[in-house]
Each structure stands twice: as C-alpha cells, then as structure tokens.
Amino acid sequence: MSKFRSDFLRTLNERGFIHQISDEQGLDELFAKETVTAYIGFDPTAPSLHAGGLIQIMMLHWLQATGHRPVSLMGGGTGMVGDPSFKDEARQLMTVDTIEANIASIKRVFSNYLNYGDGNHGDSLRGALMINNAEWLRELNYLEFLRDVGRHFSVNRMLSFDSVKMRLEREQSLSFLEFNYMILQAYDFVELNKRYGVRLQMGGSDQWGNIVNGIDLGHRMGTPQLYALTSPLLTTASGAKMGKTLGGAVWLNADMLGPYEFWQYWRNTEDADVPRFLKLYTTLPMAEIARLSSLGGAEINEVKKILATEVTAMLHGRAAAEAAAETARKTFEEGGLSADLPTVEVPAGELEAGIGVLAVFAEKTGLVASNGEARRQIKGGGLKVNDATVTDEKAVLTARDLTPEGVVKLSLGKKKHVLLRPV
C-alpha cells in the first residue's frame, strides 16, 4: 500500500513525518538508487534545542538508519541574521559569542541520535556530518555575493511568500537584514551541494518557502536537481504548541532539563497524541506501535510510560530513562518519595534555625516565582510539605520536618516535586 519504493521515504511516510515533498517520485527514485546526503538546519537561538526540534533530529536519525548520510547544519552564520519566517517581530540580535556558545551546547545532543563515524568530521559516506554555515557565510564578500547570488532572486516573488506575508499584513516592520535570511538559507543549500553533494533539505513545514528558494537557486547556479521535504507543524491534539509545559520549555540538554522532568513531559501526553508520538519519537517497530495504539482506557497509561521511557532512553540513555520511570512510579503510584526527585540543598544550620514556608518555596526551590505567588498557591491549596497541604503561610520548616530519609518533600500541585536536603 505504500507508494514509496525507498526505505527512507516509506519509513517517514508510515510514521507521519511527511507534510510536503517537492518531487515525490524523483526523490523516491534517488533514494532507491544511491546513498543520499540530506540536511536540516538548526538555528542557535538558545543553548539547547527543545522538544519541538526533536522531530527534525528523528528524521536525520531515520535517514542514517536507512543507509543514507545526515548532515546537521548549525546556523552560525544565519543565526546572525535571524529567520523572520512566520514570526511577528524581529528577534533580538545575538552576538557571535552567544551563537558560538549555543552551538557548542546544542551539538552535544546530536551524538545520541546520529553516528558521526570516526572523527568530529567523519567523512566516510556513512558518518553523519556536523557543519556550521559560518564556514562560508562569514567570509562572503557583499558585492560579489550580490552579483553571483542576489541577481537570481526576485523581490516580487520573495514578497509573495506566506512566511513574510504575515509580517507585512500585520504592518510590522521587516528589516532588510531579516529579509536576506531566505537568500542565505538558499545559498546554504547550494553551497552544501557543492561541498558535500547534499541533494535534499528537510525541515518543519514553516521552512517550505525557504527550502524551495534554495532549489530554485540551485537550478540557476547549475546544481543537480535538489529536493525539499517538510514535516508537519507540531501541535498537541488540543492545539498547544509542542515543547512547552510545566513551567518552561522542554529542553533536550540534560543540564537544562533533567531526565526525570523530560520523562514526565512525555508521560503527560494527551491520549489522542499517543499513537502519533510513538511513531514520531520512538524507534519501536510499527507492528508494536499498532498493538500499543489499540489499547485504551486505563491501559493507555501503561503505553504512555513506554512512550516516555523510549523517548527518554534515546536522549539520555536507557539507564537514566528507567531511573526516571522508577522515580515516577514511587512518587505517583506509591505516594512515597524517591531520592531521585529534583533536589535542592540547604545548609543544615539554616534548617535548624527554621525557614518560613514562603521562603522555601519561592527562594530556595523556585517552585513558585515569588512570595506572593506562594501565598496565592497556599490559598488555593496548591502547596504541600511532605504531602500535607500547607494552610498557614507563616508556617516554619525545621529539622523536625525531615522525613526518615533525611529530606523534606515539597510539592506544587500534584506533579511538581522537589526535595530539600540539608547539607
């Protein structure tokens, strides 16, 4: 029933990664015939990618798993400009230092999903590549670039793209700097083809315009036929943007979001999203996913745990994933406490002297943003100490509140728990 011959496209298709392809047949044939090098660009706007970017990483993963060569392109050059696509205002400009630091930090995640072969620049056809477009973009000569590349672009046409229309229609300014972003991205595609034989660029559906621009530029500059493949825009079943929850973004870097919290994010998936997420974010065989997806009712909770553990295992390793699952089991199913919950340390003397509840929740653990917020949560019955609801905002915690394990368990709502440990 699959319309694709190549392993790669068939896999992507059945797992729901495909939103749009520029030339389905041509690309399918290419994949069936030879080892293809394809890339996805990542902008270094933060020190870590978040869950929203995971789908792109998974596409690269499958690319390699089906025998092709993935390239992750870091936007060290384009990051200096900022992609205006579908944004309603300009981003803050980042300094070169910030960009470089972000790239260094983002890079750490990729090796969990891709095999880079021998060196950091594994040039074997099997090894994934990590490339920074600053390599060629930063040394461009403006006039030469305008004459060689700029002449191929029609402003009339660029203005017609949906990605910039929103800006224009909302009467927000679109600076010339940002307007150039799509030209640089198009140029990247062509440059990657020349340097590494890249034939395909993938990305989120919001990147379609930018990618197609690269294909056009390739035509004009004499590259072989290039291709575009985009993934659907990620929202949860109830329409929320992917990758944000429980107070903040779902970062992939462990130093920004621990495995336990990452696991929790997936555990809390909405019922309606479970089958889709299993296909997109795990590497479980399709038959197994079909079986899991047929479960309903209470059983779906077990499936969610499998989902959470699988996704976490890919990112943080199997051991960390299972530890997270175990921590969750103890915390939620036994109502007990696990030493692996996120922990905050306080000097033992301070606890001896007594710490006000407000200070504990707001300043020590940061579970709530301010004393005022803590007060409100107490009124609403949202704060707990050792599973007992806090009713008095003047209450003081002392060494007597320590559990037999030598900690104090602090909770906000039913899901967020932090341990306070004297040292």
Added chain:
RNA sequence: GGGGGAGUGUCCCGAGCGGCAAAGGGGGCGGACUGUAAAUCCGCUGGCUAUGCCUUCGUAGGUUCGAGUCCUACCUCCCCCA
C-alpha cells in the same frame, strides 16, 4: 521632506470621560472530577519586611491636589503624499 495614525499589566491580544493596580479575552498556574489524559466547573494570574508601602501603560520632561488619560520634546513602527 510634508501630512495622518499607533505604542497599555515585560507571555499574547485588547478596553480605558483626569481619581487606576487599570475592563475583557487567550495563554499559564492551582483546586474539583478523573487515569499523572481530554472535556467541564471553580479560584488565581505586579512586588514587598503588607489593614500599609513600592513599581507599572514607548522614553524624558511639564501642567495638576492627582496623569495610562492633557501639553512638549524624543524614540520606534505603520499609512498617504513627495
């Protein structure tokens, strides 16, 4: 260069006759119901050493007992004319 319009609670949108901690949404957080789900209902959604004090409506001044609201200059953006 000339003329007209806009900037509001630092998540977003958005009302706001000179008495305003500032309507209403969305989002977020908490509670109830559940299955750590969704839907629904309820509460909260500037800070603090708290019956009071402080900081907020593009920026800086001014008028006034009192300014988001009036005046001046500046900044940013949009539209029309050149």
